[in-house]
Amino acid sequence: MDKAAIKKWGTLLLLAAGAGIIFQLPYIRETFYPQIQSAMGLTNAQMGLLSSGYATMATLSYFIGGAIADRFSPRLMLTVSFIGTGLLGLWFSTFPSFTTARIIFVLMGVTSIITYWSACIKATRALGTPEEQGRLFGLQEGLRGIINAIVVFAMTGAYAYFAATSEVFGASMAIKVCAIVDIIIGILNFIFIRDSEEDKKEKPESVVELTKGLFKCLTIPRVWILVGIIFTAYSVYGLIGYVNTYAVNYYGLSATMGSTLGGIRYLLQGVGGIVGGILADKLHSRIKVVGGGAVLLAISFALYIVLPVNGSLVMAIIVNFIMGLIFIYAVRSQYFAIHDDAGIPMALSGRVSGIASALGYAPDLFMYTLVGSWMDKYGAAGFKMTWAYAAVAALLCVVLSVVLSKVIKDGKAIDADKAL
Secondary structure, eight states: OOHHHHHHHHHHHHHHHHHHHTTTTTTTHHHHHHHHHHHHTOOHHHHHHHHHHHHHHHHHHHHHHHHHHTTSOHHHHHHHHHHHHHHHHHHHTTOOOHHHHHHHHHHHHIIIIITTHHHHHHHHHTTSOGGGHHHHHHHHHHHHHHHHHHHHHHHHHHHHHHTTTOHHHHHHHHHHHHHHHHHHHHHHHHHHOOOOHHHHHOOOOOHHHHHHHHHHHTTOHHHHHHHHHHHHHHHHHHHGGGHHHHHHHHSOOOHHHHHHHHHHHHHHHHHHHHHHHHHHHHHTOHHHHHHHHHHHHHHHHHHHHHSOSOGGGHHHHHHHHHHHHHHHHHHHTTTTTHHHHTTOOGGGHHHHHHHHHHHHTGGGGTHHHHHHHHHHHHTHHHHHHHHHHHHHHHHHHHHHHHHHHHHHHHSOOOOHHHHO
């Protein structure tokens, strides 16, 4: 392997490692919820406010970050993102006051989104030719899952070791481990990430020009189709997480096995992401992977609807869950890679990624409250309603994939200069 190839795939590994780690701190409550709550003396409502503060800032940040990614060096932005998030993590590991913690989580919405997300997508696109986009994004998704598993294992190990002193101290040390890894990755980004020649040639734009360019992107029809694909696929991704709870509550699966299935997600993320990337390049179409995966997901969720609630069918639920995870991670690995299929110029990559993320991830704002109310009110029937929601979302994703293919086939290439 020559030096250029080593540099290319090494850079991809670094980007994947970052993608797997930077979101661990904003979502640290998922791993150490009771310990953090106990250490800070917070109510469940206050814990929820920490999360909502981050989510609200993140939603706004996708828009801003998209424009900024087309203005500044991806190398600089990635470095700032990781070091900034790491420092905020070290601050939070001291378990400060609730008001201070809210500020920290809002700031993480800046460092993990504004200066990171669109820059990461743009840096990944810049690593290869149009023919390699599926493989690049697929490998990034797959490696992200594997590295996620390693980091969570390291954090859990740190917690187990230091919790002998106290659970609060153990949680603090686990957070510190993640924060320090973030800072190290930030330094590695500064050393090894190199801006593309196109990035170096780009002329600085004023705030007015950036804003006008952002709104002009909203007038491009295929951008809205990309938003719809991410919106529907992300809805399916979010809802599949309820399957292990469904299996525990209604099929007699043990709580321990339910948690184990949740952990297996990271490993299947590796499988689905890599398989999706390889298939995309073999088929010479990322859209076919997204559309085909969505068809399989619709079938998978339809099975949950028709399978009777009977403990003897628990193995069928588990197998369907595992297959569904592979399908959704294959789809997820490609829904930003299809930007290349859609003819989005590199000069617009940051803006379009920001728009697609801000609007495509909007289910976070309402979906969980909606399906949660169904489950509380209707029990097992509420879960069936949730599976129907997911199946419909998957079918809509298929329709949008077909529409995008037709638009690309019939439409003209996007002129970046006119869109700016």
